Amino acid sequence: MKVHEYQAKEMFAAYGLPVDKSIVCRSVEDAVKAYEQLDAQKVIVKAQVHTGGRGKAGGVKLADGEAELRKHAADILGMDIKGFTVDRILVGQAVHIDKEYYVSYVIDRSSKAAILMLSREGGMDIEEVARTTPEKIHKFVIDPSIGVPDYLAREAAFTLFDDIALVRKAAPVFQKLYKLFVANDASLAEINPLVLTREGEIMAIDAKMTFDDNALYRHPKTAALNEPSEEEKKEQSAKSKGFSYVHLGGDIGCMVNGAGLAMATMDMIKLYGGNPANFLDIGGSSNPTKVIEAMKLLLGDKNVKVVLINIFGGITRCDDVAQGLLEAFRQIRTEVPIVIRLTGTNEKEGRALLQGTHFHVAETMGDATQMAVKLSK
Amino acid sequence: MKVHEYQAKEMFAAYGLPVDKSIVCRSVEDAVKAYEQLDAQKVIVKAQVHTGGRGKAGGVKLADGEAELRKHAADILGMDIKGFTVDRILVGQAVHIDKEYYVSYVIDRSSKAAILMLSREGGMDIEEVARTTPEKIHKFVIDPSIGVPDYLAREAAFTLFDDIALVRKAAPVFQKLYKLFVANDASLAEINPLVLTREGEIMAIDAKMTFDDNALYRHPKTAALNEPSEEEKKEQSAKSKGFSYVHLGGDIGCMVNGAGLAMATMDMIKLYGGNPANFLDIGGSSNPTKVIEAMKLLLGDKNVKVVLINIFGGITRCDDVAQGLLEAFRQIRTEVPIVIRLTGTNEKEGRALLQGTHFHVAETMGDATQMAVKLSK
Amino acid sequence: MSILINKQSRLIVQGITGRDGGFHASKMKGYGTNVVGGTSPGKGGEQADGIPVFNTVRDAVKETAADTSVIFVPAPFAKDAMMEAADAGIKLIVCITEGVPTLDVVEAYSYIRRKGANLIGPNCPGLISPGKSLVGIMPTMIFSEGSTGVISRSGTLTYEVVYNLTAKGMGQSTAVGVGGDPVVGLYYRELLEMFENDPETDSIALIGEIGGDAEERAAEYIRDHVTKPVAVFIAGQQAPPGKQMGHAGAIISSGSGTAAEKIAAFEAVGVPVAKEPSQIPDLLKRNR
């Protein structure tokens, strides 16, 4: 789950991390009030959207004086950035930047731990830095049983600073950021850039945090900050029913049990020249109500011309699955052709039950996919 | 460093540990007010002193009604328990006890960690239980990197309770007590007894905590609770000068560099038929001001008939030590005979410097001790 | 032979009195797994389908000499269950539970390794050494004894591959579902090493998917250390970036973790990649 920069900065501040003075605004009037409150000649106006690249899209502007502020605020509010409409801007005191650094904590799959990533190449696209000059990125694997002791924070700070005074200022920043990261079950806590100001202070002038969805149950305050997009809302509503759903845009609706098999199914549709409408994992069992809910979801997509149901009968046997499908489809009225592929435990019994119905029954994934692709043309 | 039961209970309460309702009182009037506040027919009155065995000494009484309370409060206040005068009592609601248990965290030298100790034999002298029925004490070594996870707290609780409902109540008590123990650098956190009330609740009705002196610098609030006895005051004042001093009561004052050697010196005095007046470790170097301060301390003890100075010259050479002693004794006027034993680096040069002075100079610890014992007779 | 589990494995089921734990305990026992006990705090002394229940894992280990544990407790308690198993001396911990917070896994994993134990999962179907032992929730009927090792991040996709293997007469030495979360225990590298060292395994099927770079590192490992034939299937070629495809770990982030990269990595080291799961048996046979 993502939060906005201003929300991340509020968390930063709560953990004693140094951030620039800034105020979130929902209108030009708000922005003007914020400008007065900030009491600075130059301010920075930043679009608050759940996507990167807002700078390139014109969503970040420096304003010198109230008139410019009004203009930029008006321009940015309502702007569309990669499909997101800007409804909030962050107005912040412009900071005299001497140098920019990159700092983040992220979960590293390979070391199976959080890692601290640092670079003197701050303010840039860090993936780009990682690709072209990986030696400019320093990584520290954090042992969860000790966290970030003073010595480690100091070691990390020495990778960014040569001056011991700055090392002493930066080290606690890394410790506090780790605390924030862990205490809130973040999957990313990024400062890009962390700046050294002309006045010799260290400060986070941008802040990015994402959170582990599996841990939101223990962070209701963070969960309350969730602002799903239209597409995410659909996915989340599917999730609440026990499904994993992702819209893809093609015309062959898929209903599969298991995420890996669901991915393989959409890949095979493409392989055989079709276009999957979606990814849909209906999970372990396949009781009728679940099938009915899933079909509603698929048929809600008006592009869907055919539905491919691919079920591997494991613990739940194929004959039970077939019974469930028959029962479900007694309640669903649809003109859309249905291809069913049923394999696994008791597959023959299962397939026998489906004979003579309006379903197109297939034995292998290959057959099923080819049928579905043909029906979609 | 020790604190009183009522102070420990305040800490317990701050960490969410269940304690009985009680009020500390400094006078009979206070006690009567507390009685009204507690609003219970029966209350328990307990002397607050820095020593064990107050129950046997008559420092703990049950009062049924106000008259009895007045009587007990008056009796206990001012009472002498093992040399401690009672100036505070704790008045607490009497609890209906169903069963008593023992629970403590203590630093275990052998496992080099904190251990959780538990016993169904609560309310007794736990050392006695350990001696006679060690199998009735359960120990859990705490891994400092994970503390007391739920499963461990549950395991511990199962050693005391068979009923899962009580296990669920007790487990968090062990976790909170550990938190308190660690967060405050305790060396002991003891609940004896932890009781199961007739109402099925779990509650600490006594509380004992001692703290690591070396860590007091980071716990100013705890340090402020220090109430040294007269003897401890003397020891602490010595400590502030860089000495370790313990009064022993004999007539041969000792001044030694190093704790082990100081202990060996007092043991040898006894071995040769004398009586050491004290343990005094003056630490590494022996500059004149330190010697002067140490002599003041020794001569402040009017029993001291002779002073034995035992110095092993290590990093600081014996000739330097001798110079220091000579300089110091130019400023000290005393009739008390001084035996000096000086060994180690440059010992010959050192001893040569002391020849012809009023000091009794010895070469070995044995000689020096015999001289001192003889002079004390 | 097999890796990790066999006839000698002594299994306890943590959360045996729960719905899933109870159901699968019986299934495993029915398959012939040596299920020696289960745990459920407060139910110590009871029996579940003839299996003795203990209050704590320590009690269970003391009484049964268990060395393997499978965890069915709800996600908020999974970390504690994993650590309890490790602390009690269990050497292989298999966590089936889905939805465990990542930092819980990070903490538990660190502790488990420190105790010298291994973790499989969480969010995994477990593992099976056909004809010997099942530790998990895999449908046993599709498996057959044999000498192909199977490693997979997915559940039903594993079954699909195994189904095809069995149909072609290629039984399995051991099949391991490593789990679909970003952070899980044993992974490609360690399991490839075990299969390489297992004399009864003669070929390895590796089933990957989008997210992370474990497949790329597996390819390197195979190049340097694996002599037995390996065939691969990678799911998620059509997955859009930034979307979780069912598994918490199946996500393309910042343009990395794509199926195309993974496929290229295997092909670069000469490991054949199947276009559909049904090709795996032939690819393995051709290389054997």
Add this chain to the structure above:
Amino acid sequence: MSILINKQSRLIVQGITGRDGGFHASKMKGYGTNVVGGTSPGKGGEQADGIPVFNTVRDAVKETAADTSVIFVPAPFAKDAMMEAADAGIKLIVCITEGVPTLDVVEAYSYIRRKGANLIGPNCPGLISPGKSLVGIMPTMIFSEGSTGVISRSGTLTYEVVYNLTAKGMGQSTAVGVGGDPVVGLYYRELLEMFENDPETDSIALIGEIGGDAEERAAEYIRDHVTKPVAVFIAGQQAPPGKQMGHAGAIISSGSGTAAEKIAAFEAVGVPVAKEPSQIPDLLKRNR
């Protein structure tokens, strides 16, 4: 030979720019110890008595291949220094610092062991393998090369014993001051084992004092595992209960940890206990 340190030991001094650190770094270097570096955050690149200074232990280890470290930082920073050394790969960590909070030692010790390193101290004089290496603050002039191992909880009392040994022509293989705190690193058991296994050590002097029961456990260990002659001195027979005798660990609590108990424990297993330190050499010779 010797235990723990020798001519090959590569030492760094943590806190080398402090008063004590600098003083003893020079002393150790002067004795012939292979002092390869020191640390002091912010002073990296400087020199201290010709010894290169680094910002971090990791830097120092990378540049000098140090394997041993001695710590002179103030008590509030000792835990961090010990853990830094362990994390950087130092294998023997000697902490001289006095007054370190016990729970800091507990935490650091647990981490150090996890990293496969050993700790000596804190609150100790360090150790010396005469003629080879000094890691600590012991006065070198009283030591001589030889084959008696010395283990002690005390500083000057060790010197007293060593002085007597040297005077009687009994040099030392290695002398270790384990430290006077309740919780410290290597102790009697581990060091007895090392001396027993060291071919150049032919006898062992063990100096104990009141507090704890390590001497009692050492006695048991000697009975079961030590074949070389051991002589013992125990300080604190006159110590009153409940009082700390200088060392934080030298305290008789609840009637246990007395000198009498310890002496009895050694005598019960036939290990001679000296009445005064000067008897140690004769007791060892008699048993040799």
